[in-house]
Amino acid sequence: MPVFNEAAGILPTLEALRAQRDADFDAVFVDNASTDGSADVIHRFIAQHGLTRWRVIVEPQKGTGAAADTGMRAAIAAGATLLARTDADCLPRADWTASIRRALTERGLRLVGGELIARRDEGTSLVTRAVLRGAVHLAEGFGRIRSGNRDPAYLGPYLMAAGCNVGITADLYVAAGGFPRTKIEDLHEDRALVNAVRRLTRAYARRSDVVVFGSSRRVRAWGLKNTLLWYKDHAYRPEHVDIR
Template identity: 45%
Template structure:
């Protein structure tokens, strides 16, 4: 699988503030030791992520105000260098050049900016990578740009999470490239982690700048909650192997400790149309921890573009175990 993600770790070049290059911009350096040459250090199953560290890059320092960030070798959760951020945000992105600036601006406006950001470019063909590089020049936190050529939201999220863990992250948050986290998103998450939670499942509300109708703002979220209640009583989500109750969990608004992520196996590496990677991650986490919480005041404003493109019925069927799938898989990515 390492070949699928490229054999040249330099492709995972980091963006932002490193050593100045000839053109006056900052350029990344290679340092294979920074991320290890043994892919097993990226999780419990080294084979799943390549046998050499190239799958996650050989790039050198992290960027922005956070300074250098290097993971340490070994299995499981690595150590963290002094002064390095303990909390990382992961944003998977596929052809999101139009929407990503809003997400990045919302992250930059956080009340708590003591974190690092990794954007996973999932084989975009637009200017997604350029948007990230431009943002990194003035970002108030370290910014990483990591390529993932293998398609899939779960795949890209897993790459980002494991990259962050390898760099020393202890706490992880995820949102999507068309979402706007509330200004206190980071602060709320950090407080909940401080209370001992290991998996945070936040609340999703429509983006106000998309001018949601009454049905979009009220009725659809109510239906989503009803479906989550149904999910709680499904046989697949119940049983003695689970240590915490099933809760509504959105992939674009969740947090997890690095220790639990590694322990439970992380997000499934699958395409968007193949399944709900957020539900799979939730259930994997529930098998390993009883500290799974629904946090209503952990808020992300999400886009209505799928609902408006497909309509309510198809959208609900999509989220209900992918009972609706477009004939053309490219239509899965609503832009």
């Protein structure tokens, strides 16, 4: 989990992870040069609940791609064979780890992209949450015809696997080169990873049972139209992209 200046809001995320029905996992939090004491909040939570398999590491190179890649590779170095990523403003559903494990073992998949649903605790209207969920599926449809996602070298169709809700086997992560170590405003690192995977295997899919509730804070800050443009190749580029 990449973490940047999330001290004020990360506790619900930590609680959602602690509440996972399948608790047989290690959690790696990557403090991405936070200035607000985010790491201290996580350390206190770990100590309070005796979570001996949770740890915080530091990645000074700012960027969601860099932080996510550091976390994934730290997990692999510690012996992990199955990997999952979510973000510090998200709430994984209680069966999230169980569903990813099932998809990557029983279903024979090597990469899985889950469902991203807007959080219900941020004051976002039902209509806006519905539009956002629909936009995710629309974006995936657009991605399948987008020229940048079409190449004879791809073994299967485009899949939109949001970085905050993706599972992948460790061997495929390494073979695909991992998340590009980029800044959030430079590249959608999740799209780059998916396209690298598509050159290696067809064993990937969207799974509706892998669910994460994501933050709508960009919608509140930028409006719905600009938020959708941001996710469309950064067609909207605000001065500040790290919304808190």
